[in-house]
Amino acid sequence: MTWFVMIPPGYASKSTAEKDLVDFREEFTNPLVIAAVEAGHVINGSSGGDSANPQFDQQLVKWLGPFTTEAQAKAAQNPAQQSPNPANDAANAAENSVSNPLAFLQEVGDFFHRLTEASTWERIGEVLLGVALICVGVAKMTHAVPMATTIARIVEPEAV
Numbered sequence: 001m002t003w004f005v006m007i008p009p010g011y012a013s014k015s016t017a018e019k020d021l022v023d024f025r026e027e028f029t030n031p032l033v034i035a036a037v038e039a040g041h042v043i044n045g046s047s048g049g050d051s052a053n054p055q056f057d058q059q060l061v062k063w064l065g066p067f068t069t070e071a072q073a074k075a076a077q078n079p080a081q082q083s084p085n086p087a088n089d090a091a092n093a094a095e096n097s098v099s100n101p102l103a104f105l106q107e108v109g110d111f112f113h114r115l116t117e118a119s120t121w122e123r124i125g126e127v128l129l130g131v132a133l134i135c136v137g138v139a140k141m142t143h144a145v146p147m148a149t150t151i152a153r154i155v156e157p158e159a160v
Contacts, residue, residue: 002034003027003073004065009042012061019063025073026060037062 006024028034037043042059067073114120132151139152 001027001029001068002065003067003070004037005063005073005077006037006043006060007063009059009061012063020077023063023077024060025070025077027070034066038066 004026006026007019007022011019011022028037033043040062042061044059064076065073067076135147136152136155139147140156
């Protein structure tokens with residue numbers, strides 16, 4: 001058994017941080033497939049036949065490996081830092097953690113936009129109809145809700 005960290009071929013020239021987002025930890029037992037992976041050939045997951053991972057049904061190429069254990073491959077797959085430069089990692093983390101102070105305005109705008117959609121009003125009508133039906137059902141069973149009892153009499157005068 002040999003373990004590799006694989007990536008889609010289009011990511012071979014990308015940064016380590018980008019490769020970390022799309023890598024797969026895969027095990028191979030077929031010596032021919034292992035030789036092809038070690039040689040840097042693009043492997044079609046379905047032809048390799050060594051993985052039960054449904055995501056592996058795509059073309060992949062070796063990024064890291066070979067490893068003798070899955071733990072070694074996992075340690076290589078999840079490095080402590082995402083790039084060789086920790087300063088870049090810190091800057092990216094800071095940039096991603098700072099939110100736009102006016103972002104809430106987009107949410108308010110989205111709320112008002114949804115009020116103009118027909119599907120919103122359809123759902124509101126469905127909820128109101130559901131509440132009314134529940135009230136009628138409770139009134140019919142218990143006669144405890146006066147308004148619902150009145151509605152029940154109007155709907156079915158002989159049943160109440």
